[in-house]
Amino acid sequence: VSADHQLKQAVAAVAAEGTDPDALSAVLGWLVRPQRSAEGLRRRCLEDPHDAPPPERLRRAAGRVDATLGGALLPVVRAWHDRDVRVAVLGDPGYPRRLAAGWPDLEAPPLLAWRGRPVDDRPTVAIVGARRATGYGTGVAAWLAEEVARAGVRVVSGGALGIDAAAHRAAVEEPGGTAVVLGCGHAVDYPRPHATRGRLFDQVVEAGGTIASELLPWQLPRPGSVRARNRIVAALADVVVVVEGGEHSGALLTASAAADRGVPVLAVPGDVRAPGSAASHKLLAEGAGPCTSPGDVLDVLPMSVATVPADATAVATAGATGDRTSHGPSAGTAEVAAPIGPLPPVVHLALVRAWPRPLRVDELAAASGCPPAQLLAALTRARVAGVIAEGVDGVRLRRSPVAGRPATPDDGVDVAGPPDPAPTPGT
Amino acid sequence: VTAAPHGVLAVTHGVALVGLDARPVRIECAVGAGLPGLRLTGLPDAAIREAGDRVRTAFQRQRLAWPQERVVVNLAPADLPKAGTGFDLPLAIAVLAATRQVPVEALRGTWAVGELGLDGGVRAVPGLLPAAVGARDAGAHRLLVAPRAAPEAALAAGLEVLPVADLADVVALLRGDRPVDAAAPAAATTERSVDDLRDVRGQLIARRAIELAAAGGHHLLLAGPPGCGKSMLARRLHGLLPTLRPEEALEVAAVHSLAGERAPDDPLSLTPPFREPHHSVSAAGLIGGGSGVPRPGELALAHRGVLLLDELLETPRFVLDALRQPLERGEVRLTRSRASVRYPSAVLLVAATNPCPCGHLGSPTRSCRCRPDRIERYRARLSGPLLDRIDLQVEVRPVTREELAGPPDGEDTATVAGRVEAARAAAAERWQGPSLNRDVPPTVLRRTCRARAVRSLARAADALGLSARAFDRSLRVARTAADLSGHPDVDVEHVEEALAYRLADPVPSA
Numbered sequence: 030v031s032a033d034h035q036l037k038q039a040v041a042a043v044a045a046e047g048t049d050p051d052a053l054s055a056v057l058g059w060l061v062r063p064q065r066s067a068e069g070l071r072r073r074c075l076e077d078p079h080d081a082p083p084p085e086r087l088r089r090a091a092g093r094v095d096a097t098l099g100g101a102l103l104p105v106v107r108a109w110h111d112r113d114v115r116v117a118v119l120g121d122p123g124y125p126r127r128l129a130a131g132w133p134d135l136e137a138p139p140l141l142a143w144r145g146r147p148v149d150d151r152p153t154v155a156i157v158g159a160r161r162a163t164g165y166g167t168g169v170a171a172w173l174a175e176e177v178a179r180a181g182v183r184v185v186s187g188g189a190l191g192i193d194a195a196a197h198r199a200a201v202e203e204p205g206g207t208a209v210v211l212g213c214g215h216a217v218d219y220p221r222p223h224a225t226r227g228r229l230f231d232q233v234v235e236a237g238g239t240i241a242s243e244l245l246p247w248q249l250p251r252p253g254s255v256r257a258r259n260r261i262v263a264a265l266a267d268v269v270v271v272v273e274g275g276e277h278s279g280a281l282l283t284a285s286a287a288a289d290r291g292v293p294v295l296a297v298p299g300d301v302r303a304p305g306s307a308a309s310h311k312l313l314a315e316g317a318g319p320c321t322s323p324g325d326v327l328d329v330l331p332m333s334v335a336t337v338p339a340d341a342t343a344v345a346t347a348g349a350t351g352d353r354t355s356h357g358p359s360a361g362t363a364e365v366a367a368p369i370g371p372l373p374p375v376v377h378l379a380l381v382r383a384w385p386r387p388l389r390v391d392e393l394a395a396a397s398g399c400p401p402a403q404l405l406a407a408l409t410r411a412r413v414a415g416v417i418a419e420g421v422d423g424v425r426l427r428r429s430p431v432a433g434r435p436a437t438p439d440d441g442v443d444v445a446g447p448p449d450p451a452p453t454p455g456t
Numbered sequence: 457v458t459a460a461p462h463g464v465l466a467v468t469h470g471v472a473l474v475g476l477d478a479r480p481v482r483i484e485c486a487v488g489a490g491l492p493g494l495r496l497t498g499l500p501d502a503a504i505r506e507a508g509d510r511v512r513t514a515f516q517r518q519r520l521a522w523p524q525e526r527v528v529v530n531l532a533p534a535d536l537p538k539a540g541t542g543f544d545l546p547l548a549i550a551v552l553a554a555t556r557q558v559p560v561e562a563l564r565g566t567w568a569v570g571e572l573g574l575d576g577g578v579r580a581v582p583g584l585l586p587a588a589v590g591a592r593d594a595g596a597h598r599l600l601v602a603p604r605a606a607p608e609a610a611l612a613a614g615l616e617v618l619p620v621a622d623l624a625d626v627v628a629l630l631r632g633d634r635p636v637d638a639a640a641p642a643a644a645t646t647e648r649s650v651d652d653l654r655d656v657r658g659q660l661i662a663r664r665a666i667e668l669a670a671a672g673g674h675h676l677l678l679a680g681p682p683g684c685g686k687s688m689l690a691r692r693l694h695g696l697l698p699t700l701r702p703e704e705a706l707e708v709a710a711v712h713s714l715a716g717e718r719a720p721d722d723p724l725s726l727t728p729p730f731r732e733p734h735h736s737v738s739a740a741g742l743i744g745g746g747s748g749v750p751r752p753g754e755l756a757l758a759h760r761g762v763l764l765l766d767e768l769l770e771t772p773r774f775v776l777d778a779l780r781q782p783l784e785r786g787e788v789r790l791t792r793s794r795a796s797v798r799y800p801s802a803v804l805l806v807a808a809t810n811p812c813p814c815g816h817l818g819s820p821t822r823s824c825r826c827r828p829d830r831i832e833r834y835r836a837r838l839s840g841p842l843l844d845r846i847d848l849q850v851e852v853r854p855v856t857r858e859e860l861a862g863p864p865d866g867e868d869t870a871t872v873a874g875r876v877e878a879a880r881a882a883a884a885e886r887w888q889g890p891s892l893n894r895d896v897p898p899t900v901l902r903r904t905c906r907a908r909a910v911r912s913l914a915r916a917a918d919a920l921g922l923s924a925r926a927f928d929r930s931l932r933v934a935r936t937a938a939d940l941s942g943h944p945d946v947d948v949e950h951v952e953e954a955l956a957y958r959l960a961d962p963v964p965s966a
Binding site: 171172175179202389390391392394395401402403405406407408409410412413 | 658659660661662663664851853859908911912915916919920937940941948949950952953955956957
């Protein structure tokens with residue numbers, strides 16, 4: 030285990046303890062005693078995350094601060110502290126579970142430093158692509174991102190210009206939110222248009238999203254670090270969508286990292302003659318799924334929302350939380366598991382039960398108990414997302430709820446049944 | 457009784473109505489040397505020329521002296537077209553004063569509107585309310601009218617309305633022999649129909665649509681097979697409209713008075729009007745018309761209320777097109793050779809239509825027999841400028857037998873009307889006036905929308921292929937949806953709901 034690795038872990042644990050730099054230096058001394066190996070630290074963190082050193086022990090330890098190490102680390106800690114960055118090492122409660130899942134074989138980062146909310150287990154889609162994007166590419170990225178984020182799905186990407194930025198921007202205000210994984214440290218303003226105060230990154234944090242990095246504060250973006258960043262993006266996602274990218278695009282690295290972890294990869298088709306769409310078409314040729322609408326993305330997400338935080342679920346079941354709760358039987362369905370998508374669970378269930386017969390909107394309102402205003406809004410969303418088909422005789426799900434789904438119409442009632450006992454997505 | 461000496465000039469006033477516009481008419485009467493007879497000058501129409509005979513006979517029947525000299529009556533201004541029989545009474549008063557049967561001073565500030573019978577009795581004429589308002593605004597202090605019409609005329613606040621039954625009454629009043637009590641204004645009533653929303657079974661989407669229509673004043677199109685309850689829904693929508701404010705009720709009563717649609721002794725109705733012309737109605741019947749001075753049509757009669765056009769597509773296209781401008785401006789402008797008039801037409805249009813010529817397209821129980829090209833042509837008549845003014849478009853399906861047999865399942869009119877009133881109040885406060893969201897320009901609307909709502913609308917417009925007008929339409933309805941839910945700003949969910957109220961071209965479900 031390298032000294033750098035040990036350093037990172039130590040700093041991470043320190044920063045996680047608190048925000049007072051003086052107290053931090055005390056903790057630091059306790060942590061970085063030479064006899065404490067990184068492996069021991071990891072074991073302690075993994076096996077008993079609650080075994081934090083008690084305060085009086087910390088105070089005693091303060092006397093034993095290693096001056097050299099402390100002197101080197103304190104600025105690091107301060108730099109994070111000044112930027113409201115929190116840090117967790119592998120195994121900490123705050124460390125993203127899905128990132129830890131593949132460790133150590135897939136080189137999970139030993140520490141993760143982030144601004145904003147910690148990365149939780151909600152369903153996540155990575156939308157990645159080239160910095161030099163066309164209007165078509167950014168348009169599609171924004172469309173996909175906003176629609177899936179509105180359905181409670183987080184959009185993760187690399188925070189770069191072009192496709193990444195379009196996806197972040199579109200999702201930032203939606204219930205699913207967005208997470209940026211930087212290819213540099215938190216103290217580096219890169220890319221400058223996004224890192225400038227008040228711009229995209231600040232907006233992401235303000236809206237409840239996350240800016241994450243595995244690097245120390247002043248580490249600059251290098252080709253290697255950006256590639257390493259892509260593997261984190263892939264690891265955080267339940268599905269990776271490549272929108273646009275050239276022949277040697279970094280998006281291909283994200284896709285292969287996803288493939289390594291068994292995460293499905295979708296690619297947005299482009300103009301076959303455009304060099305900017307080469308990555309997408311290469312992936313399609315290699316068997317990636319075509320992505321032509323937000324519905325395609327939602328379709329490959331896990332069925333259960335048992336792990337979606339309460340606020341996202343509330344949005345997905347807006348009918349139940351509306352001002353007229355007494356109006357329909359949908360009240361209280363917030364706890365019920367349902368598919369990820371723009372349709373409230375009760376509406377989706379009614380369509381699944383009727384499938385493949387279409388339902389008129391009035392019938393759907395009666396069958397689902399969803400108040401008309403919310404139902405109509407949800408149907409518009411679903412229409413735009415392309416998950417429903419419309420005809421003179423009503424609406425129905427565009428795809429069979431049987432194929433590629435854990436539930437079928439016969440046992441399809443289960444989609445509204447109790448939450449899946451093992452709800453960790455991406456495993 | 458002796459004849460008046462030469463040179464006495466009596467002046468009183470009447471009112472000429474040009475549409476709803478009341479113009480003061482000065483009536484001058486001079487009696488002088490010449491062959492006995494009456495000469496009327498100042499562009500009188502046939503009905504006024506006949507007034508001479510009526511007035512003279514009335515004088516005789518009432519045992520009043522008719523001068524054995526030449527009587528000249530001038531109606532000024534001469535270039536104003538004057539019509540109708542309402543000038544009988546002021547004309548008689550002018551003659552009475554000119555012949556000193558009543559004091560000339562008593563005529564100051566005294567106006568009169570009324571027709572005379574041969575027996576000398578005073579009768580009411582149509583349009584008394586606008587005439588009384590016009591008289592008041594032109595400086596009248598007191599107005600003499602038929603007793604039956606007095607309550608209606610007295611609705612013009614600030615005007616002393618004196619009922620006179622016949623010419624003898626007039627003489628007694630003007631001489632000060634007998635005091636006459638000023639008439640009390642007609643009582644206000646708010647008679648409501650007994651049709652309650654609670655009786656509507658199912659129809660959840662349509663119920664929501666009429667709530668939105670009532671709250672934002674949005675025009676509504678209901679498409680559905682015969683017998684699915686379209687006109688029943690329109691009547692429920694009428695029941696959701698708030699009671700008229702007194703000044704609105706006066707506007708309504710003025711039009712109805714002019715059109716002879718209300719008896720002059722009817723109470724003032726605070727209920728918004730509900731008009732339901734047959735689909736064979738002519739353009740003139742709908743928007744108003746006629747030679748000379750055009751009369752108000754169904755549009756004006758439905759002012760501040762609901763105009764239901766059933767079987768919209770059976771009405772000829774040019775008749776429908778005539779609706780466009782009045783709906784946009786809230787008033788009908790009609791120009792004829794002799795006059796140009798405006799009638800108010802702030803109506804809530806409810807249009808009902810079959811989904812196809814036979815009416816059974818999309819019905820779960822009957823099959824449609826129309827050829828596809830006929831359906832296309834039928835629907836094409838719907839599209840176009842008029843449809844662009846209809847913010848809410850919903851399909852109505854027939855109620856199922858289960859729903860009919862079941863218990864009432866929805867809210868009642870009072871509950872929904874409460875929400876409608878609150879939403880209208882919120883809109884009125886925001887727009888700083890009694891404006892409806894229907895009438896607010898899109899640029900102003902947009903200022904009350906969250907940026908992400910507009911973004912989402914723009915993208916949906918792209919994805920669903922909406923026109924710019926449909927875009928604005930959705931914005932208006934979204935504003936009302938936000939008002940109904942008590943949101944100060946329009947958010948994504950409101951826009952999304954609004955986008956659902958349009959008749960999409962049915963695409964075969966593949």
